[in-house]
Structure formats: structure tokens, C-alpha cells
Amino acid sequence: MADIKIDKDRCKGCCLCVAECPRGNIRMAELLNDAGQPYAEIVDTDNCTGCALCCQMCPDLAIAIGPKKPAPDKAPGSV
Amino acid sequence: MEFERPTTLLETRTHYCPGCGHGIVHRLVAEVIDELGIRERTIGTAPVGCAVLLYDYFNCDIIECAHGRPPAVATGLKRVLPDRIVFTYQGDGDLAAIGTSETIHTANRGENITAIFVNNAVYGMTGGQMAPTTLLGQSTTTSPDGRGLNHEGPPLKVCELLASLDGVTYLERVAVSTAKDTIKARKAIRKAFVNQIEGKGYSLVEVLSMCPTDWKLSPQQGVDFVNHQMKKVFPLGVYKDRS
Amino acid sequence: MKILLKGNEVMCEAAIQAGCRFFAGYPITPQNEVPEYMSHRMPAVGGAFVQAESEIAAINMLFGASAAGARCMTSSSSPGISLKQEGISYITAAELPCVIANMQRGGPGLGNIRASQADYWQAVKGGGHGDYRLIVLGPSTLPELYTLTMNAFDYADHYRNPVLILGDGILGQMAEPVELTPYAPVVDLPEKDFVLDGCAGRKPRVIKTLYLRPALELVHRNELLQAKYDKISSELSLFEEIETADAELIVAAYGITARIAKGAVRTARRNGLKVGMIRPITLWPFPEEPFMRAARTAEKFLVVEMSNGQFIEDVKLATACRRPVEFLGKGGGWYPTPEAIFEKISTMCEKSLAD
């Protein structure tokens, strides 16, 4: 699970991330963004490993991945 | 794996078309500048071409040059300020047509600069005319029946051409058409900057890049064009390394 | 102490004295002594010399060197100056200082390597694209070439504009004893707040000449440039006047031609002819005032130049065509002799008597 976010207003809808995601975890949203362009969205954040291959292909720096969150069962204080 | 915008890139949304490779190459250059901690002593030269607005996106000193002249401008900058980092960022029309002379001589003088060469096989900014790197048979607005061997001649191969010059330090051809290629491209760009920091001379990284709009293709088809057509004509790899 | 140097070398030494630390050029006769001299003098003073692959490259190297903050110079002769026009337009648009020298030769085309003044229009009206102006200086002796070259760097920095030294093959090739006086600035030199040297401790800077949006931004840019050119016109006007007060005939000439014409004017005076001379030193801005003044009292003008008639247009403009302006000149490497000029003066004076 990774802290992945797609900034829909930076996205120009080129879909290169969709094709690159090894888990098929990115798709095109059904709506348009404020610039009137289609944009990509994450299907399931929990299914994202944070490999960042999508980020490598995004020409618009629309995808960001935050620091890895620890898995819920190993969260601090849970031991 | 964390992934954040490099501080060398401003937040401005680029004017590039969907699926254009310039955005990826910008990010790679900016990441390398960040990583090497050289933003505050770097001066970039903007070309005439789609990347002319480089200064709208890069958070460092930039000079916009006449079409094809960045290598000469970079020479002037670097000779006056040898301890600064100077890079050129040029398209194929800029670097390999109108600026061929400047490119060859700057390379051969071994100017201690870094050249980022974005090869998209077409003149992007002016609307998709034939470039020196247009593939044989590729149709463009000025080669509507496809580039022909007899009239237009075969595509010009910059890395191969410059590899014959003894003054050149490092030449590598990379691509940004798959994530794997992009990661490799970043390594090459990093090396080209490190060479300059270490005073090793002229480095050029040629990046095969997508121009789906002027190729009249979808972004996905654009990536396929680089992977299946361009890479055949412009094989990836290191063409020279004296570093 | 005076030393004997060729004009081309005098100009180089003046540049070095004025702190020029970057030179790029491409060989062309009759200015080859310039890159040759700079190739050893520049490194000796800690500057950079580059033999460029073309005049286009050389002027673009100046674009970079000037952006980096150096006093910089390039030189060439006519065909090479044509190639520099692209860069000159950009440098002017970007308002960067630099000094360019043209040791003119015969044209058009490859022409010949004799001295000429046929690039006057290109120099003062703008040989490149767009509305821009160069400050153009026309020295006529080597001591003056020495001083004006040093001044050129000051004007360039003061106005943030390229300055062109419009010489010719004779001026470049002749040798004359010159006192190499030390450099002292002739105008105040503003801090170079445009320099690209990395953005440490400040915001990144951009030097650019593209103005796309909003639609009228370039119009505004042009207005700012024009305002600067107007300011230069009102502040910078250099000329020499010889016996114009009571002159009935005014000879107008610049550069090496003026030097030749001076002899003819002296001869005319010795022969009792009321002849004076005006010699513009700044060719742009053109010194209109002495011409307007002379047009009130003198009866006619004679323009002598080594071209088919370019400089004469500015004389006619400056005198508002109030007096007849006759012409002695030819292009292609033709030189006037003092005798030929005196003969022309005599004929014009006789004609006045007859009228």
C-alpha cells in the first residue's frame, strides 16, 4: 500500500501511466478535469505497491507518492 | 518508493501536448540537478522549439537562444564562468539541422558542458515538418509521401556522428518511452552532469522522445512508435565514454 | 610613450585595457590581426579567446559571455558582419552589452579586400530583423580608434546595448604611433543586475527575447526599447567640425574618408575657398545639430564616402534637404584622393560663383 495521489488538474489524460502500471491499478476517470481534459485515477490505493513506474512515465508530474506508510498491523504502538 | 516534484522544477503546468516526452525529460534533468545540489550554480540554455519556454518550468537561471545556437551561447557562458554548470536543451531541428555546425564544433572543442538532445523525429513547434532525424518513409507535413532516401536522405544519427570526434567525452542514446528506459535515461543524464562537474568535457545525451500530436498518433501509439520504429533506427546505448 | 601598431591591434589593445575578457571571432581579411592578437593577449590577461566556427557562432558566444557578465567583443569584416546580424538582433532585444567591430571591405557578395564604407546602412539602419538600434562609432585615426574602442565598452554597459565600431580595411591595416593611455570610464556604469551566474541567494533570472502573451507584451517591449533609443539619441552625439562658421560649402565625411577629405578642405582654404567640414563620430545616433546649423548658413554640401551613396541619405535628412547635397563616392573598394576631393570642391565653388 502506498500513499499515491494523482493531481487531476495536472493530468492531461495521455494514459501512459495506465499502460505502465503492472497491476492495472490506474484507469481513466469518467469525468473531465477543470481544463476539460480526461484524467487518470487510481483504482484501489491499497493495491498500489508504490513502484512509481507510473511516475516515471507521467510527462506532467501529476502523480506523487508519499513516504511509505507502515502496514496497519505493524503500526507503532500496536505491539 | 517516494516520488515528489524536484525543486528545480516549478509547479507551473507545462504547455506540452498530452503524451509529449519533453515533460519527462524536464523532470529527469531537474531531478539530477536536485540530486547533485547544483541548482544555484546552474545556467540552462533554452532552444527555439517546443522547449523554448524552459524558463517557465525550471527554477534556475536560463537564457533563451536563437534557433540552433545554444552550444555557442553555452560556450560563451562556460568560458566566462568555468565553475558554473551549463547545459543546453535542444530539439533535433535546433541541434541537428540549423545548429549542426555549432553542435559539432562545441563538441569537438570539448567544451565542458552538458547537452540534452531531445530527438522526436519531427519539428514539433512549427507543426510537424520533417526533421533531420525523421525516419525513412515517415510522413510529415513537408514529406507527405514519406521521407525518401533519394530526395531527403536517411535520418541523421547524431550520436554516431559525434562519436567520431576525438574531443567528445561522453555520448549516450536513451529513450523515455518505457518506465525502464526513463530510469536509464536519468542515469545517463546524471553522468553527463557529473562529467561536467568533474571537468571531463563535452557530454551529450540523446533522448528518443514522443511527439504524438505531430505524428498524428495517440499517446500510446506514440510510445509504440519510439519503441518499435525509432529504436530500430536509433539504437540505444553508450556511443562514447572517455570519462 | 607612443608605440607603433596596426589599427587592428590598436583596437585589440584598447579592448584589453577597457577590461574586455572574452573575444570570439572568425578569420576574414582585412581584420585577421584582431583574432591573431587576441589569441595571445586574451589568455595573458586571464580572459578567454575562442576561434569560432563561424561568425554566427562567434556572435552567439558573445550572447553567452555577455549574459555571464563579461565585457566581450567580436570583430569581422563585411561578409562576416552579415552573418552576425541574427545574433545582433537577439543581443539587442535582450539588451546585453557587447562590442562588435566591422573593418569594412568591398561588396556586395564576396567583393574584394580593399577598404570600403558600403555597410553603412547595415550598421546604422539595422541589418538584422526587428526595430532595433546599434550605437555606431566611426573612428578616423588610430588614436581615435583607441579611445573610441575603450568608450564603446562604456556605452555598451551604460545603455545595455551593443556598440558597433564601423572601421574599414585602411583603418585596420594602417600603422600609426599611438599613446596607449590607461582606461578610465567616460560614463557611469550601472551594476549588471541581469547577469546569469547561478541563482545562489537570489531568484532565478531569465534572459529571453520571446514575448507571446499577452498579445501586446511585445508592443510594450518595443516601446521600452524605443524609449531607450530616444534617450541615447538625446545624450550621445559626437562629431568634429572644421571651419564651418563662415563656410559656404560643407564637406561631410566620416571615418577614413574624413581623414582624406580633411586634406582637401585645408587645400581649399589655402586657395581662398570658404570650405568647412563636418565629421560625424557617432554614426548612430547621427549628429543632426551641426548639420541643421550649417544648413542655415552654408550654401551647399558635398558628401564623400566609399560607397555608392548611403551616408548621404542621413546628411540629406539632417539638413532636411534645405541645401543641395552633391556626392563623390563609389563602391567596390574605390578610395578618394585629396586631389579628387579638392577638384570637386573647386568645381562646386566655381558653380556657386557662376550661379
Ligand SMILES: Cc1ncc(C[n+]2csc(CCOP(=O)(O)OP(=O)(O)O)c2C)c(N)n1
Ligand atoms: C532562424 C529560425 N528559423 C526557423 C524558425 C522556426 N522554428 C521554430 S521551432 C522550429 C523547429 C523546432 O524543432 P525541434 O528543434 O526539433 O524542436 P521540437 O519543437 O520538436 O521540440 C523552427 C523551424 C525560427 N524560430 N528561427
